């Protein structure tokens with residue numbers, strides 16, 4: 062059901078809904094994301110791909126297989142995507158924590174390569190330079206407490222927004238970044254949860270605008286989110302969907318896009334949707350007056366819903382891990 066404050070939006074050219082994707086670059090390589098971008102190009106969808114401008118010479122436990130813009134072949138692929146109309150966004154300097162010096166170098170490299178600043182940004186994993194991350198994503202005291210209990214993360218883990226910290230880069234974010242992703246939900250139509258999109262946040266003032274997204278960690282979650290009945294609802298409600306996903310996580314097998322994903326994307330592309338990158342969509346929403354300060358009731362509802370969805374995801378992950386270990390032990 063829609064929030065009461067949700068007014069109808071008339072999308073450009075008579076389009077009946079908006080759909081885009083923000084692809085976080087975790088574990089992405091030319092081989093495991095190239096085919097999905099070829100498909101999106103052919104379908105006329107233009108989305109947002111995040112990058113890591115510089116390499117990670119100290120190594121990475123979970124992301125060492127990922128490509129960065131230090132890889133010439135991968136860089137050529139990203140530049141080609143940009144020429145084709147995809148938006149290139151920022152996912153931090155690289156796959157592990159970066160002190161300020163590396164962040165400065167990464168942003169300078171981004172500016173040189175793309176001739177414009179990284180306007181759209183999403184925090185990455187446990188990187189200490191993340192902006193307002195962890196429990197700093199929210200304001201409700203009890204939820205902050207429960208979040209710490211659920212994740213076990215130290216309270217001072219994320220410091221990108223704290224002046225004086227070795228990981229501070231808030232001034233650089235203010236200078237270059239316009240939109241930052243915060244809360245994600247298990248819901249295809251963001252207008253059901255966050256109709257004031259994008260929104261300004263008077264607690265998190267380092268950047269002008271924040272936005273929400275639909276969570277799809279990997280290809281399985283993406284296919285569930287894009288189920289035909291959800292697509293029907295998105296179109297029927299004139300909704301807005303920004304999917305936060307990782308194309309490196311299972312979207313391509315043996316050099317081809319997974320058939321179920323291709324089928325769902327083709328079905329979506331046949332609908333009268335507006336398929337533009339995240340920054341283009343958010344700029345347009347700002348121009349339409351849909352964006353603005355976040356009403357307190359909407360923000361409160363968003364935080365509770367986010368925590369509920371996060372907890373449900375964690376429980377599902379733990380059950381799956383348990384089932385896998387039991388299968389191995391049989």
Ligand SMILES: [Zn+2]
Nearest residue numbers: 085087185186
């Ligand atoms: Zn990431």
